[in-house]
Amino acid sequence: MNITDIIATTDGRGALKTKVVIIGAGPAGLTLALMLQKQGIECVIIENRSREYVENRVRAGLLEQNTVEVFEELGVAERLHKEGLVHHGCYIAYNGVVQRIDFQKHTQREVTIYGQQEVVKDLIQACLDRKIEILFEADATQINDFMSNEPSVSFTHLGQNNILHCDFVAGTDGFHGLGRKMLPKESYNEFKIEYPFSWLGILAYSKPSYDELIYAFHNNGFALASMRSEKVCRLYLQVPNDEKIDNWSDAKIWSELENRLEIELDKGEIFEKSITPMRSFMIDNLQAGRLFLAGDAAHIVPPTGAKGLNLAIADVRNLAKAIVEYYKNGSEESLKNYSEKCVARVWRVQDFSNFMTYLCHKQAENGSFEQLLQKSKFDYLRISEAYQKTIAENYVGLPYEAF
Numbered sequence: 001m002n003i004t005d006i007i008a009t010t011d012g013r014g015a016l017k018t019k020v021v022i023i024g025a026g027p028a029g030l031t032l033a034l035m036l037q038k039q040g041i042e043c044v045i046i047e048n049r050s051r052e053y054v055e056n057r058v059r060a061g062l063l064e065q066n067t068v069e070v071f072e073e074l075g076v077a078e079r080l081h082k083e084g085l086v087h088h089g090c091y092i093a094y095n096g097v098v099q100r101i102d103f104q105k106h107t108q109r110e111v112t113i114y115g116q117q118e119v120v121k122d123l124i125q126a127c128l129d130r131k132i133e134i135l136f137e138a139d140a141t142q143i144n145d146f147m148s149n150e151p152s153v154s155f156t157h158l159g160q161n162n163i164l165h166c167d168f169v170a171g172t173d174g175f176h177g178l179g180r181k182m183l184p185k186e187s188y189n190e191f192k193i194e195y196p197f198s199w200l201g202i203l204a205y206s207k208p209s210y211d212e213l214i215y216a217f218h219n220n221g222f223a224l225a226s227m228r229s230e231k232v233c234r235l236y237l238q239v240p241n242d243e244k245i246d247n248w249s250d251a252k253i254w255s256e257l258e259n260r261l262e263i264e265l266d267k268g269e270i271f272e273k274s275i276t277p278m279r280s281f282m283i284d285n286l287q288a289g290r291l292f293l294a295g296d297a298a299h300i301v302p303p304t305g306a307k308g309l310n311l312a313i314a315d316v317r318n319l320a321k322a323i324v325e326y327y328k329n330g331s332e333e334s335l336k337n338y339s340e341k342c343v344a345r346v347w348r349v350q351d352f353s354n355f356m357t358y359l360c361h362k363q364a365e366n367g368s369f370e371q372l373l374q375k376s377k378f379d380y381l382r383i384s385e386a387y388q389k390t391i392a393e394n395y396v397g398l399p400y401e402a403f
């Protein structure tokens with residue numbers, strides 16, 4: 001009998017037990033579950049939203065080769081390879097002067113464009129096919145006794161209160177989740193930057209009139225041309241933090257995108273538009289006792305470097321390895337070092353995301369010292385293979401062995 005059945009038949013009073021409770025069915029939680037299941041370690045995912053909601057939540061869209069290789073190893077990359085778009089470079093422009101960053105030449109690696117919601121659909125299907133229990137619309141409300149070897153998670157499901165006992169709890173429950181709130185405050189330092197601009201993002205049924213992503217600095221502000229498929233474009237405009245979406249008609253959005261990107265766009269139907277603030281956030285400890293955080297629960301990066309989802313996968317790769325080592329040979333060494341191992345990579349990714357954000361966004365008046373320094377970076381980028389390589393190797397994702 002599985003956990004859903006036990007809850008249904010015992011009014012929530014049955015003794016529920018698994019090895020690892022994973023809070024959150026985002027990319028981090030689902031990938032961790034598949035990694036553990038592959039090694040024969042039982043786990044249960046508790047997710048407070050419905051399956052439909054998480055499968056349609058529009059977020060990231062660019063996968064590092066590292067991430068694609070993780071999905072290949074887990075046997076969940078078939079549709080990704082069929083439908084994803086492989087890119088070997090990207091463009092960085094300054095007021096219409098364009099420099100291509102050649103990933104292939106500088107790193108012999110590539111990235112794949114494939115929407116996060118498609119990743120989540122593939123991961124959920126694989127979990128269900130492999131009999132991994134996912135409790136949707138189950139809200140984790142408390143993580144109990146995680147400083148002991150017998151932690152548990154309290155949650156509500158179908159109107160009932162339940163407790164699920166386990167050996168480990170993975171807090172892969174995103175920025176607003178429960179996991180980070182449970183970590184003792186004195187166990188970590190917190191770092192954050194709120195940027196003075198946001199991204200107005202659209203999804204449109206239109207054919208990309210560009211073959212690779214374009215990051216464009218413009219005197220009116222930053223613009224990014226991206227895509228989700230050969231028929232759907234994802235485009236962004238830098239706007240002030242207090243901007244209202246109602247101020248932007250579809251016609252105004254297309255016109256400003258063409259102005260800043262300095263290309264003609266296929267102006268199809270816009271079917272999604274929203275404004276997202278930009279921030280950098282992290283804590284420098286991801287664990288306490290038997291509770292381990294991963295992904296957005298522990299860090300947020302501004303999307304300019306396209307790193308959020310990829311960093312979440314890097315975390316859970318470390319966490320799965322540590323938990324597997326514990327069950328296979330009783331070693332707690334990797335569990336002890338989990339935070340340290342993740343945080344080194346988080347700092348690298350924070351720096352790159354922050355660098356790309358300051359490089360590409362309009363921050364200072366024309367002719368000011370800051371703006372002229374910024375322009376000088378673009379001038380240097382055009383002549384320096386070394387500068388291009390630095391961007392390329394961070395953008396495609398540094399090898400897991402490095403951090």
Ligand SMILES: Cc1cc2nc3c(=O)[nH]c(=O)nc-3n(C[C@H](O)[C@H](O)[C@H](O)COP(=O)(O)OP(=O)(O)OC[C@H]3O[C@@H](n4cnc5c(N)ncnc54)[C@H](O)[C@@H]3O)c2cc1C
Binds near residue numbers: 305
């Ligand atoms: C609006 C937006 C746009 C983004 N755009 C980009 C982008 O363009 N590029 C990029 O690289 N990154 C982007 N990101 C970041 C990227 O989407 C995240 O880094 C990624 O989703 C992290 O995965 P995760 O599994 O750690 O967290 P999440 O995907 O947030 O998953 C956490 C899950 O936990 C669940 N949960 C939370 N609390 C509880 C609870 N108490 N009980 C049970 N379940 C709970 C949530 O419902 C959610 O399903 C964006 C993020 C946002 C919010």
